[in-house]
Each structure stands twice: as structure tokens, then as C-alpha cells.
Amino acid sequence: MTIQRNGMSADNEHENSAETLLQSGQAWNGQHIEHYPAGKPEITVMKMTLPAHSELPWHTHPMPNTAYILSGSLTIEDKASGETKTFNAGEAFNESIDIAHRGFTTDQRAELIIFYAGVEGMELSIPLPGEEAEY
Numbered sequence: 001m002t003i004q005r006n007g008m009s010a011d012n013e014h015e016n017s018a019e020t021l022l023q024s025g026q027a028w029n030g031q032h033i034e035h036y037p038a039g040k041p042e043i044t045v046m047k048m049t050l051p052a053h054s055e056l057p058w059h060t061h062p063m064p065n066t067a068y069i070l071s072g073s074l075t076i077e078d079k080a081s082g083e084t085k086t087f088n089a090g091e092a093f094n095e096s097i098d099i100a101h102r103g104f105t106t107d108q109r110a111e112l113i114i115f116y117a118g119v120e121g122m123e124l125s126i127p128l129p130g131e132e133a134e135y
Contacts, residue, residue: 058131059102069110072110
């Protein structure tokens with residue numbers, strides 16, 4: 001592709017590119033995403049930063065959501081099974097729906113973008129009884 005700028009040609013200077021980061025119908029723990037919530041769609045995109053050596057409270061999500069790790073690493077832990085999986089910068093994953101879990105960091109902070117596919121009025125995260133809100 002040749003791009004013209006101010007009458008000058010710049011071969012390959014600014015080529016468009018696209019990379020699929022995640023395309024899946026299941027969460028990180030193997031849970032199948034069965035359906036989207038009923039109602040008027042509302043998409044939310046959130047940037048979250050977690051300090052090193054921190055953990056989120058136990059919580060669930062009532063809708064499909066996907067996280068992309070911008071920097072650092074984040075470990076997700078399933079409350080019932082104790083299963084964990086660590087995701088690093090440049091990786092994306094689907095979170096589980098209505099299954100209690102939490103995320104935690106180790107020696108480095110984590111920055112992530114989270115995409116929620118919910119409906120108007122739906123909470124993005126629901127803390128378990130006795131737990132603080134995630135955000």
C-alpha cells in the first residue's frame with residue numbers, strides 16, 4: 001500500500017493491521033457462554049489498575065465480559081475449585097459468568113481493559129456476601 005502525504009509517497013510507512021486477540025465461546029475456566037442477557041444492550045469498557053501484591057474481593061459477573069492485560073500480570077482464582085490461571089501483558093481472556101472468582105497480582109501491578117456486554121441497569125460485578133465491592 002502506498003500512502004500519499006503532502007504530495008510525497010511513503011511506501012509501507014503506515015500500513016493498517018489487525019490482530020484477533022481472543023475469539024471464544026467459553027470462559028478461562030472452560031465455562032461455556034450460553035447467551036447474552038435479555039434487555040436493552042449496554043456496553044461498558046473499563047480500565048482497571050491493580051497495585052502489586054493486591055487482590056480483588058470474591059465476586060461474580062452476571063454478563064459476558066472480556067479482559068485484556070495491558071501491563072503486568074493477573075491471576076484469576078475460582079473460589080469453588082481453587083483453580084487458578086495467570087494472564088500476562090498482551091493476553092486476553094473471558095471471565096466466568098455467575099461463578100465466584102477473584103483476581104490478584106504478585107510482584108508487579110497490572111493494568112487491564114475490561115469489556116462488559118450487559119444491559120441497562122445491570123451491575124457489572126456482584127460481591128459475595130460479606131465482601132467489599134470490586135470497584
